[in-house]
Amino acid sequence: MTIENPIFVTSDQIFVLLRHWALSFLPAAWQTIAGVLLSVAAIVCIFPALFALTTVFERKGLGRIQNRLGPNRVGPFGLLQPIADGIKSLTKEDIVPLSADAAVHFLAPVVLVVAVFMGFAVLPMGRNMALVDMDAGLLFYFAMGTSTELAVFMAGWSSRNKYSLLGAMRAVAQMISYEVVLLLSSVTVVMMAGSLSLTKIVEAQNHYSFGFPHWYIFTPWGCAGFVMYAIAATAETNRSPFDLPEGESELVAGYHTEYSGFKFALFFLGEYLAMFSISGLGTTLFLGGWSAPFLFLTWVPSWFWFFSKLMLSIFVFIWLRGTLPRLRQDQLMNFAWKFVLPMCLLNLFVAGIWRFLGDGWLRWMVCSAILIVAYAGMGWGEMRRGKIGPRSYRYAE
């Protein structure tokens, strides 16, 4: 049962083969454009479908964490809830405030969704399954990510509403700060893989020794990098515990207060797609992308591994949302600039040491020791200054 067995190669490459077959009906001049359109259509169909599944997954998951059932009326176990939600969003009245800036108000959700969809173009969803294999793929992804910040600002400002504007400013400030962390933790991976191209980064992780994969999360710098990337990803997508800009108990709904009906559904879609996209990037950079966890499991198709890791990351996002309380704005900005960013820079340094110490147990000890001592030292320093206290419990009497 080696991976060269034709059945497994076919199941692994099934989408690529389907695409070739569909394109073979067209004349040669049309094939590039039709191929691109077909892949784009596939992405535009799959990820919103996954979004629909995730909304019910999230509501039921949050419900179970909070000791209640989630939606369970519509369809078996509430699985048809997204259809009901979709019909509701599409048929609600689209209210635009009288003094709102109509053009910008209309364009904000459009810009958000377009920028988020563009990020999917470089993710390698399986062997040979990246839509575009760019030499500077990671840079393209981050360029699209920063475009979403402007859409958030446009939404908040055009509503002419104090809550919206405040939510938008907070959201943009938070996204800019954590963008730096996101970039720096990805730079470590680029340094070790030697390329900005996401397909090459996955291929660099696709080796096995003693049955264990060479994913970057299994190295000291990769583990620290992944934790920081996960924190930054939660903050970039405005998810709990970093969801002050859109928390219902704080700011009504933040920058999308004045949106209703289909435009709100677009914002919702944009937020979840951003979550998928950033989880996809996280799995590509740290979790090995489409590579299987053990050598004896390489017969399972590569796209199955990519999507499983993606859904696992989404599950962790949902879990964090149900468990951790919200961080205050100044707390989360302090955290980003004064704790996570120095750890990121230290991580870069540690990755360099890892490279130059050569193979063996020495580099594991040295790198882990540096990271653990730095983390413990900074945490102890913060506790000494009273910024972080021990956990306190208050029980309902």
Next chain:
Amino acid sequence: MSFVFYMLAALSVTGALAAVLLKNTVHCALALTVAFAGLALLFLDLDAQFAGFAQILVYIGAVAILVVFAILLTKGSETPKDGVFSRTWLVGLVIAAGVFAVLGWAVIGSIRVLPQEKAVPTVTVLQIGNALVGRYVLPLEIVAVLLTAAMVGAVIVAMHEKEGEK
């Protein structure tokens, strides 16, 4: 010239015109973003992928947001009562037209000696990286110092004065 080039040039020029002509300052900033995007696409048309993506990342993702924050912090969204153009707008327009005339005359006058269509240069990020730490390491370090100085300077310039020193 290709249709793509004309479309992108029209997009950039329209964005630039809107950025200097519109009354609402925030609309000007958003039009500037459109102009930046058009320019980034022009860079991609010229096979400079790294420069194009860096343009989007830096200009749209940072400079445009900086401009918008500055507009909001200085109450720029209120239109001034005397209009948005300065008293001496005609002189400025004449000077700008003059500059364009000179530049255009220089370009059109030298069409015969300008290089013709060439093969696409293949630029990999690896080559850019090698160039940055090889031939251009001094400018790289100077830009690093410059960015640090600019960051510290901007924070100091825009900081609130301490209450005790008033």
Next chain:
Amino acid sequence: MTPLASYLLVAALLFAIGLAGALTRRNAILVLIGIELMLNAANLNLIAFWRYGPHPELLTGMMFAIFSIAVAAAEAAVGLGLVIQIHRHAKTTDLDAMNRMKG
């Protein structure tokens, strides 16, 4: 018209528009917007000459443009910081009102 000439003309047009904006608008921030447009036009010139020049493998034009982008971002940050501080002092960003050295 050669492709290089068309790119140079577009860059010249953008430069002139940026210059007009910097010279005719009242708000200090719009002057900075004009300056950013001028810098972008110069970048376009650099990349166009790199692409159609004699030695594109030397990457000179591309490097120059990348450094120019970095420097322009730094200059925008400092300039906008100055505008914010001036607004705090003079309560306005109208350049026509700020025509005296007296504080």
